[in-house]
Amino acid sequence: MSFTVVSVGxxxxxxxxxxxxxxxxxxVSTAPYPARADLIALLASEQPDAIVVRVVEKIDADVMRxxxxxxxxxxxxxxxNDIDVEAAAALGLPVIAAVGANAHSVAEHALALLLALAKDIRTQDxxxxxxxxxxxxxxxFELRGRTLGLVxxxxxxxxxxxxxxxxxxxVFGYDPFAAPEAFGPHVERVADLDDMLGRCDVISLHCPLTPQTEGLINARALGLMKPGSLLINTARGEVVDEEALVAALKNGPLGGAGLDSFAHEPPSPTHPLWSLPNVILSPHIGGVTEDARRQVSTMTATNVAALMTGETISPRFYVKPKPKA
Known part of the structure; x- marks a missing residue:
């Protein structure tokens, strides 16, 4: 059978x-961040059977229709988070994701941000x-003997x-939804996030953006962190209250931050983070190395092609709507 796929972004x-x-x-592909009206017009013209979501503000019900x-x-x-999964479910549209395809690349990027901060690379360069x-x-300073807290x-x-x-x-880890085996031999499970924030030299965010995690690292949470500690965010920008983060970087307790994502992308060119010397920034590229991009594209395309031709894929790729509180 023949089918059409629009790659958005x-x-x-x-x-x-x-x-x-x-x-x-x-x-058929669009440029990054296509205007909503232009995207709707393109979809109405091309009538795709599938949408691949790359870089876009939001795929909502009107876009889907x-x-x-x-x-x-x-x-x-x-x-x-750039797909209205609940709206898709209401319209009977399955949503899938390339789960794990770029995990190693993002983890390496988190390590790079951590090393750049610990070794004062920006200032020394x-x-x-x-x-x-x-x-x-x-x-x-050395990372040997330091504590890392994973959210x-x-x-x-x-x-x-x-x-x-x-x-x-x-390494300590906080994840109330993870199975015990997820912590493996390298991570000690922590039941209380506040406790972990107060005992770790580095906090690194790896949680999805949900109503529960939006603004999770707010002024109160930042105030619990150790003096001179570092924050790494390769998750979603909305997990962090950026106004509170700026204050914590200027006035303590934070010693520095390595950020690959922001609440609004692309951020404003006048964002106050830009003027801070104790911040390392990158444009949400942790998972888009050429290696990861090939792997993500291959996984995504394999799954799309399978579903378009009547085959099945692993349940782990399906994204379910979050339960209502």
Missing amino acids: GPLAPEGEALIVKAGGRV ASPRLKLIAKHGAGT AFVRGGGWEKRVYKG GLGMIGRSFAAMVQPLGMT
Whole structure:
């Protein structure tokens, strides 16, 4: 059978698109962050059977209804906060995600942000470029013997925990929804988030964005963290209260932050975080290395092609609506 797939927010990797074409599909791509009206018009014109969601503000009910032929929504990644999963369920549209495809890449990025902060890389790079060469101004420290607290023990959190073992870090984990085996040999389970915030030198966020986690790291939570501690966020920006984060970075207790995601993306060019010297920033690219992009595209395309041609896929790829409180 023939079918049409619209990739919203950028193309699939060539390997992924080839899998769709081989299964009888046609792929149409948009630019990143397409205007809502333009996206609806495109979907109404192309009448796709499936949407692959890459970089977009929101796929809501009106966007979904633009193509009466739509049968499937696939996230090119793991986080589905840019898809109204409840609206999709109401319309009878399954939502799938590339669960775990870029976990190693994101974990590596979290490690890179942590090392950049611990070794004062941003300041030292600027110092040398400006003609400096004075070792007494170096403020780096060892991670050996330090404590890392993970908020969320999915595949990314578990990968990160394993990566810091050779560095000699002690790792704690908070995840009330994770099975005991998720913590493995590297992570000591913590039942109380407040307790973990107060005892760790580094807090790294790896939880999904849900109504329960939105604003989880707020002024109160930041105030519990150890003086000089570091915050790493490769999850979703909305998990952190950015106004409170700026205050904690300026006035304590935080010693620094490594951020790959923000509450509004792209952020404002006048965002107050930009002026802070104790912050390392990246544009939500932890999971989009070329290696990860190929793997995510391949996994996404394989699952889309399977469902479009009447095959089944593992239940782990399906995203269910969150239960109402």
